[in-house]
Structure formats: C-alpha cells, structure tokens
Amino acid sequence: SFMDPIVPVDPESGDLAREQSDYLASELDALGDALVAADGIDPSSGRPWREIVDEGSFIDHHILAVVVKNPDAFRLSGYFHKDREQLIHAGPIWDLDRTAGSIDSRARDPYRWDATNETTDTTPIFTYGWYAPMFDKTAFRALYWARWQTLLAGPLSxxxxxxxxxxxxxxxxxxxxxxxxxxxxxxxxxxxxxxxxxxxxxxxxxxxxxxxxxxxxxxxxxxxxx
Structure with missing residues (x-):
C-alpha cells in the first residue's frame, strides 16, 4: 500500500454501504496500480492515473504542506475528498501545528526540502506515498515546478x-x-x-x-x- 490506513470521515465508516466502501477501495487500488505501471495505466480498468485523481489538487496540496515544512504531511495525516463521478482530490490542508519554524526541530530550518532532525522520524517529501511515483514522472515534475513559479509570482510572493x-x-x-x-x-x-x-x-x-x-x-x- 502507498498510504497509511484511510479512514472515512464524511460519511463515516459505519454510514458507508458495502458497495461504496468497495468502490473507494477499488479506486485507490487502481490509482496505485496505475502509478507504478510503466505506461501509467491501471491494467485492470485501462485508466491512466490522471483519470483517477485530480493532478492539480495533488500538486497544490503538496506545495502547501512543503512551504511551511509540515513534518506530518503525506505520512501521518491528510485529507482527500471525492464527489460522485468525480476524480479524487487532495485536501483540504490541515494539521499545521508543528510548522513554519515552530518548536518542532524538523520545521526549523527553512533551507531544506525534507522535514528532518537528528532522529529517523523524518518526512521525505518527494518519495513518500503516492508522491514517489508521481515525482518519477517528467510531466508531473514539470507541472509541479511551473505551479511553484506561478504561486511565487502571485499568492506566495x-x-x-x-x-x-x-x-x-x-x-x-x-x-x-x-x-x-x-x-x-x-x-x-x-x-x-x-x-x-x-x-x-x-x-x-x-x-x-x-x-x-x-x-x-x-x-x-x-x-x-x-
């Protein structure tokens, strides 16, 4: 599995019909299989990974966590959402209590990508979870850095x-x-x-x-x- 256990929030697990939970599980399996496939296509459904997730939301979610150097991002907590017959979106952003130069030593140094300290409890931002195979893809990296440049010239200027x-x-x-x-x-x-x-x-x-x-x-x- 690419991720830690995923826990439904709205609706909660007890309110999900079996068909709904099975469907969500199949979508997540399809995403994982597509991301590791050489052609980026899920062999079972024939769908490219970009037809399973909203790529832009995953880029923005990553940037918003990285800009404040969130040690818990991508590995311990994060939200995803999906509307009926729509793609899987990353977000909303949350869990920012140990960020932006806070008392957590992993968030103090503004000059490194990964949230690290003297322990092994680190957050490798480019190689964790679904983002590892995403960043292996040239087209995704190009969109990611282009989005950074757009934000640095606008809302993050x-x-x-x-x-x-x-x-x-x-x-x-x-x-x-x-x-x-x-x-x-x-x-x-x-x-x-x-x-x-x-x-x-x-x-x-x-x-x-x-x-x-x-x-x-x-x-x-x-x-x-x-």
Whole structure:
C-alpha cells in the first residue's frame, strides 16, 4: 500500500454501504496500480492515473504542506475528498501545528526540502506515498515546478505574504495582549515577526532553488551562487 490506513470521515465508516466502501477501495487500488505501471495505466480498468485523481489538487496540496515544512504531511495525516463521478482530490490542508519554524526541530530550518532532525522520524517529501511515483514522472515534475513559479509570482510572493501577515497581525491586535496576560507566553508580535522572517527565508530559498537547478529536488541547504 502507498498510504497509511484511510479512514472515512464524511460519511463515516459505519454510514458507508458495502458497495461504496468497495468502490473507494477499488479506486485507490487502481490509482496505485496505475502509478507504478510503466505506461501509467491501471491494467485492470485501462485508466491512466490522471483519470483517477485530480493532478492539480495533488500538486497544490503538496506545495502547501512543503512551504511551511509540515513534518506530518503525506505520512501521518491528510485529507482527500471525492464527489460522485468525480476524480479524487487532495485536501483540504490541515494539521499545521508543528510548522513554519515552530518548536518542532524538523520545521526549523527553512533551507531544506525534507522535514528532518537528528532522529529517523523524518518526512521525505518527494518519495513518500503516492508522491514517489508521481515525482518519477517528467510531466508531473514539470507541472509541479511551473505551479511553484506561478504561486511565487502571485499568492506566495513577498508582497502577498507580507500583506497577509499584516492582516493577521491586525486581527490579533486585540486578543494577543489578553492571551499573553493569561498564559504568560512570549510577546505575540515577536512570534509573528519570527514567522514572517521564517516564511521570507523559506520562500526565497525555494525561489532560488528553482532558478538555479534543472531538478530542484537536489537542493539540500542554503544556496550559494554558482
């Protein structure tokens, strides 16, 4: 199996008819078989893997987890959804409590792809689960890096991220001091400053990585000009 056990949420397992659960299992089996097939086609159903999943949603889901360096992404928790007679979509994104330079050592360094530390409890983002065979495919990698470039020029640009951080700071301006008074936590402005700086470093590193390398997966530390 490519993934850890998949648990139905809506509807829950007890509310699924046997035919529905069998159908979902067959779709996931077809996806796995198609991804490892040399031609990318499920031998049982004759469908290419791109006719089983929404490729764009899997790319965006991956990017959103990687941009904040989520140690739990792809291996411990994640959502997928599927409407009737539609493709399997990845998302929505969630489980972000140990990300973006947090106390989890795996999320501190903004200059590496994988979420790693001194232990073996790491997240190899390009080789885990369904993403391993996806990233083996040249066309998928091209779409993935093109999507990164589009986002870095738009919603993930320094200006866009800075504006969003400013909005968040304004939203917290009333509740932040009360939180500090109640719990004795670090100053909330300092926490936002740290996150802002981490994201700027992270996004700058990704941008440079894509510019400097034909295969950005090779990036493993701070960049130096070639």
């Amino acid at each position: 320094p200006a866009a991220v800075g504006a969003r951080m400013a909005e968040m700071r304004a939203e917290l301006s009333e509740a932040g001091p009360r939180n500090n008074a109640r719990w004795g936590a670090a100053d909330w402005n300092e926490e936002l400053d740290a996150m802002d700086a981490w994201l700027a470093a992270r996004l700058g590193w990704v941008d440079a990585c894509i510019d400097l390398h034909d295969d950005p997966r090779v990036c493993a530390g701070p960049h130096t000009e070639p």
